[in-house]
Amino acid sequence: MNEAVIALCKCKKNKKLYGVRFERTSMNAWQYTWAFPIKEATARREGYEGTTITGNVEPAADYPGCPYCGSKYFVVCQCGKLNCNISDSGLFTCEWCGMTGELTIGIGDGIKTGKDR
Numbered sequence: 001m002n003e004a005v006i007a008l009c010k011c012k013k014n015k016k017l018y019g020v021r022f023e024r025t026s027m028n029a030w031q032y033t034w035a036f037p038i039k040e041a042t043a044r045r046e047g048y049e050g051t052t053i054t055g056n057v058e059p060a061a062d063y064p065g066c067p068y069c070g071s072k073y074f075v076v077c078q079c080g081k082l083n084c085n086i087s088d089s090g091l092f093t094c095e096w097c098g099m100t101g102e103l104t105i106g107i108g109d110g111i112k113t114g115k116d117r
C-alpha cells in the first residue's frame, strides 16, 4: 500500500476544519484522495503535524473536494498549514497563523502532516 498521511485544512467559508488524505505516488509526488470533516479536539489529539511532505501535490480524479465549500484546491501557508482557496482578490489570510499574503503556487517549504492511522 502507498504511504499515506493526513493534513489539516481550514475552510474559509465557515472556519471549519477538515482532514485531507495524501498518498505518495512517487519519490517526489503526492496525490490527495479524500477529504473528511474533523473536530478540532480530535485533530489536536491526533496531532497531525509531526511530519512534513514536500514535492508536487495534485488532486486525484475522484477527490471529492472540501466537505463545506467543495473546493478541490487549497493554499499552503508558510506555516505549513492548508487553507481553502476562496479568494478573488489575489490575497489570502491564513486561518491558522493570521498571516496575510499573496497567493502563490506550490507548497513552499512543505505541508505539515501526520501519519494516517
Ligand SMILES: [Zn+2]
Residues within 6 Å of the ligand: 010, 011, 012, 013, 066, 067, 068, 069, 070, 071, 084
Ligand atoms: Zn472549503
Ligand SMILES: [Zn+2]
Residues within 6 Å of the ligand: 077, 078, 079, 080, 081, 094, 095, 096, 097, 098, 099
Ligand atoms: Zn499560516
